[in-house]
Amino acid sequence: MAVRALPASAQLCSPYWLLLPVGLLYGALALLPIAVILRLGLRDGGSPLRAVLRSPLLLRAIENTVVISLLTTVIAVLLGLLLAAAVWRAGPRLRAVLWACILLPFWTGVLIKNFAWASLLQDNGVVNTLLQTLGLADAPVTLLHNRFAVIVGMVHYVLPYAVFPIYTTLRAIDPALERAARSLGAGRRGVIWWVVLPLARSGLSNAALLVFIISCGFFITPVILGAPSDLMIANLVDYYVHDLVDFDRAAALSLLILAAIAALIGLQQALPKEGQHGTA
Amino acid sequence: MNITAIVARDPAQATQRRGHRVEVDQVWKSYTPGTHVVRDVSFSLAPGEFLTLLGPSGSGKTSTLMMVAGFEDPDRGAIRVDGRDVAGLPPERRNFGVVFQGYALFPHMSVLDNVAFPLRMKRIGAATRRRAALEMLEKVGLADFAARRPRALSGGQQQRVALARALVFEPDALLLDEPLGALDRQLREALQIEIKQIQRRVGVSILFVTHDQDEAMMMSDRIAVMDQGQIAQLGTPDQVYLHPETPFVASFLGETNLLRGVCVAPEEGYATVRFAGAHGWARISRGRARPNDGDAVRVSLRPERIALLGANDHADCAVTGVLTDRVFLGRHTRLVVQALGQSVVVSTAALLAGSLDVGASVRLGWSREDAQILHET
């Protein structure tokens, strides 16, 4: 009988039952909750869901969420592209410094960052002091507790999430392509337009999706930096739970959020992927 | 080597062809202070000529090419096209077609768009550039693949697309940086011939970089052998092979015997060299400083230029030695002979070689044309 090579997995001491802990944890604290949410949200023939859908608050929250998240996404992807390009082009030492600047806020909790922004943007905060010292404003400008502050706080939070996927695609670009384009008559701008941006497209769309999904789930920032009118969808869940103590509607709303996220991810997976790994 | 081949390689005749003259004039380059990767390199690429920069990695050949292409700035020296200095021009305004080692085809464009890209950069209309690109793809035999993505092509096909893309805008010269390095041997040889054919058809001047001496020999009109940032020797393939001027050139291009001796009575072109136990004539290259009487010299002698002499045969130089090793290699037999106070390798197709036993006494002879006094650097 021929000696058959055992698959690597058979020789590795890593059987599939090692997935059991994560399965148990997620089963108990993710799948089971989703089941409960489904049951509550759809009880009595879906009446909580209908009630939520009829609520004028929902429309308001959805509108806020979409507008704020879209603005955040656009700004974060543009700034993320700039940062990713700088990291890509920097020498090894400068690259380490840039990464440190990007990762320090990344590893700081949202609460701390929002607190810092609140103190920076308050009437007697640093930004206002600066504006007045420079003569750009006579009296304190209201920068806090409005949509501007929410977007500042959110862009600050999601910016590193935008940098990572964009940087990954930029780094994958063969440096010879740039030289080839130059030798074929493309100037520096031509290289960016014809080579870099098309090849970074998948990274840009991944970044946009990730940032948008994360933005839609924001809860802390609208409370600390926004006005009551900047209520987002996550705050509405909290409102149903803590103010109305109506778990059924909170569950129904959560279902809507989960469905929206699943749809977004599905949409992105369905989009044709072109770029470095283009299909022929 | 037959006569027609030699004539075709005559640079004087090459000037009759189309193309432009590219001059590299006393170019220096260093990345770290104190160490130069390119030192005082000068050569001139004649219109329609195929010139190869040949050398091991780190010899400065790619840096030289990149300076011509405009990707690096020389520290000193000039690069001229038809007498016009291009040193200040960025690569996109130099009008050279460059082919890179990994081909550097744009993965997000079709083959046709890749080839049409340089025309698009020149703001040529869509219809015209499509026609020109298809025509060029026709020339390299890939018109049927125009709509494909480069990834869907084989290595050899990608190579030809890269060539088409570098040629379509009628560049002043084609610069090729180890373009065949990633291919297997058979495909390499097929493409070597193909590149030569395309060049003949298009009539473009080519500056070619490789570390493969066989490739350089087979393709080039002239070869510049580079060593430690300098051109060690520049000449036709037969010149650099048969008459190497430095020990590096002699040993980099094929196998050679380096014989130690003392120069006696140097004359114009030739000198007598006293070896251990024998005298012989050897050639001195023109244009190089002549060694003085009594200088220690090394002489390069190719194994296949040494003949096994019979008792009555004559040669310019003849020595007797003892056979210490014999290996039959099919097309030829490799002998190692203890002679002139050292081991001499002989490669011979003579049938006589088969009957020799180790320990036998053999007579070796060579023409004075084939013994080359080397210029010690």
Next chain:
Amino acid sequence: MARRDGIARGALIASCTPVLAFLLLPSLVIVPMALTKGQMLQFPPIWISTHAFTDYLGDPDWFASTVLSFKIAALAVAIGGLTGAAAALALHGKRFPGKGLVVGAIMAPIVVPLVVLALGGYLVFAWLHMVGGWIAIGLLHGTLVTPYVFISVQTSLVAALNPLLVRSARSLGAGRLAVLRHVIWPAILPGVAAGAVLGFAVSFDEVVIALFLQGPQTVTLPVRMFTAIQFELTPKVAASASLFLALSVVVLLTQAAAMRRRSA
């Protein structure tokens, strides 16, 4: 060209400095703000004083919350470390249809809104009568920690554990336990350690879940701060925020060390 490219690169990086300032500004003002003398948040601080720190640590409620947050983060790291490392090990070197889906599911807690996780957890723990206990918060934080440990163990496995290594160890007579101890454990250890530090920071910083699952005795430090920030911006909050900032510096250093090891 090289020279002009250098200029273009310099311009690109220079154009990033406002963005970098935007990124760093909040981190830079926290500690100075905590060092102010008065009861108002000011920058630059007028008088240097450490009273904010003594206020913070001297307040029994805030002190208890700090201890609680440490306890919860420790539990979360223990749980997430186990599940994440085991899952990374289970999937290492395997290829099967749907693996991407499994990995996606493991990473899901990063994109699922915390509010949804918190509500779901609340409903389950309410049924188990566990709401208001620190164990519940720690368990749910464990799901947040899992993806971070998973990713970092996966990275160190790819870097250090060649399946051939295991085969050769076994062919040399090592039993399963010996392989675990001498081959697998050293390979995953850096990943587990880095993942644990990241996970600790994630749990320690987390507000939403802790807010939903809080009880009278289980107000974590971030929840206490969240409530405080909504009413007043005081140096005491800045003092506790400094603790979080220190934690993120530790995380950053851990990552830098891990990166250096990987490139070495």
